[in-house]
Structure formats: structure tokens, C-alpha cells
Amino acid sequence: QLMPFVSDGRKMIHRAFEGNYAMPAFNIGSLVMARACIEAAEAEQAPIILQTSPGELTQTTPDVFSAMIRALANKADVPIMLHLDHGDGLDRIAACINAGYSSVMFDGDSLTLEENVTATQNYAEWAHALGVSLEAAAGSFGGGEEGADSGVHLTNPDVARRLLKDGCADMVACSVGSVHGQTSKLDLGRLEAIAKLAEGPLVLHGGTGIPASDLAVATTLGVVKINIGAGLARPIVKRWQDATENVASPHKGVFGTTDRVLADLIEVARHKIRIMNGSGQA
Numbered sequence: 001q002l003m004p005f006v007s008d009g010r011k012m013i014h015r016a017f018e019g020n021y022a023m024p025a026f027n028i029g030s031l032v033m034a035r036a037c038i039e040a041a042e043a044e045q046a047p048i049i050l051q052t053s054p055g056e057l058t059q060t061t062p063d064v065f066s067a068m069i070r071a072l073a074n075k076a077d078v079p080i081m082l083h084l085d086h087g088d089g090l091d092r093i094a095a096c097i098n099a100g101y102s103s104v105m106f107d108g109d110s111l112t113l114e115e116n117v118t119a120t121q122n123y124a125e126w127a128h129a130l131g132v133s134l135e136a137a138a139g140s141f142g143g144g145e146e147g148a149d150s151g152v153h154l155t156n157p158d159v160a161r162r163l164l165k166d167g168c169a170d171m172v173a174c175s176v177g178s179v180h181g182q183t184s185k186l187d188l189g190r191l192e193a194i195a196k197l198a199e200g201p202l203v204l205h206g207g208t209g210i211p212a213s214d215l216a217v218a219t220t221l222g223v224v225k226i227n228i229g230a231g232l233a234r235p236i237v238k239r240w241q242d243a244t245e246n247v248a249s250p251h252k253g254v255f256g257t258t259d260r261v262l263a264d265l266i267e268v269a270r271h272k273i274r275i276m277n278g279s280g281q282a
């Protein structure tokens, strides 16, 4: 039985890999986003990942996110892990490990293969010594809501294998057609080739726009983590644009719109959990 706040991500990754389901990794930048995902996870009795990318980390520091998620998770009855998405260097990764994150990503895709493998191995050794899991990157996804388009670089199956076997990563992000913030279609043939060669846990980014039918196949091919960003951010923007609350009572206005956002996000998160075969897996 896992505790609600899972301090070491490796156990949850292993369970998902063995169980042929994926955990949604929701990008959360605020209390209401975190609450909605946790309420959805409880309603579906599903293990989930909450994650902060450098974008979300403009909102507050890793220690504040960590304290908030621990406090919420410890009142929940499902396992929840906290992950650093797109860890972009030593300072960021250290700050999140020191703040008690369950898991971190080292995104070394812009490096040469040998540099990526060596750096991933160094980060993995460090993370594992402290009981933290590591996601590596074998490709890039392009897109992005923040204008930082790194371009699409599809995953070579052998690179995924090297990052798992030689880099000692616990899971590896694979680019097989999904794009940050855009509707996509997966190259399931490439994903199958990666799964066969890599024989380890895989991660997909750009999860919002991947069709449910592709996700159903992906969960049978070793995909354990699927990132969901825009799918939560868009309904929030829409609610606030449409807000018709009574401006004579600003407090009621804020709380009313926030409650509507919460309800919208719970629906989105429950749907994502279900299409990843996560319901009942807690």
C-alpha cells in the first residue's frame, strides 16, 4: 500500500508499467489546478502525477509547490507524486530534489547522444541516492504554449534504449507524433519499435491533443506517464473570459468563478484518467 504522497516515484512507475496503464501527469500552476486533479484522482481511484515545468515555476518556488501538494495529498486516499517537468539544468533539478519532489526530468535532448547518456547517468545516480526517480528525453516535441518551440525531433528507438539501460533513467520521454499544445496522431509503429527495443517505461508529452484511441494502444506499449498541460489551462482562460460574476462583490465573483473552474477541471482530469486506463488502479 502506497502512502498518498509518494516520495519515491520509482514504485509508481513500476506499478504502471506492470499494470498496462498510464498516469496522467498534470501541469499545475495553482491551488485550484492541484485540487481539481486530486479530487478527480480520488473520484476515479487512480494514481496520478502532478508536475511543474519551468513555466509553472514562474508562479512560485519548488518548496511552496512541494508543501502545497504534500498537504493536499496527505488528505487524499490515492497515491500522488510530484515531478519536475522539463528540468533544464543543475540549479532547477537541485531545487526540486531539495524541496522533496518525487521525481525529476532531465531534458538533455539538445545534447549529443553520448553527452545526453552521460548527463542522464549522473542525474540518475544523484536522484536514486536520494530516493527520487528520473525521466530522460529521447527526442523533442515542438509546439509549446509559451512560444519556446524547440522543433520536432522524433525518437530513435536505440536512443530510448540507451537512456534507460546506460543512462539508468526510470522512464524516457519519446516523441512519436504528439506536439505540445496541438492536436496530433501518434506514429504507433514507431512507438511499438521503441517499446520492443527499450523494454522499459515510456513517457509521452503533448498529451492533451492525442486521440483517446491512440492512448489506449500506448498504454499497452509501456507508456506509463502522459503529460497534460493545455487541457487544464484552456478551460481556465475560457471561464475567466466568460466570467459574469457580480463585480459589486469582488470576493463572491472570484470565489464563484474559481468554483466553476474547479468543476471544469475535475471533469477534464477524470476523462484523461479514464482514457489512460487509470481508473481503479490506486
Ligand code: 13P
Pocket: 027, 053, 085, 086, 179, 180, 181, 182, 204, 205, 206, 207, 208, 209, 227, 228, 229, 230, 231
Ligand atoms: P499539452 O499542453 O499538449 O498537454 O502538453 C503538455 C506537456 O507535454 C508538458 O510537458
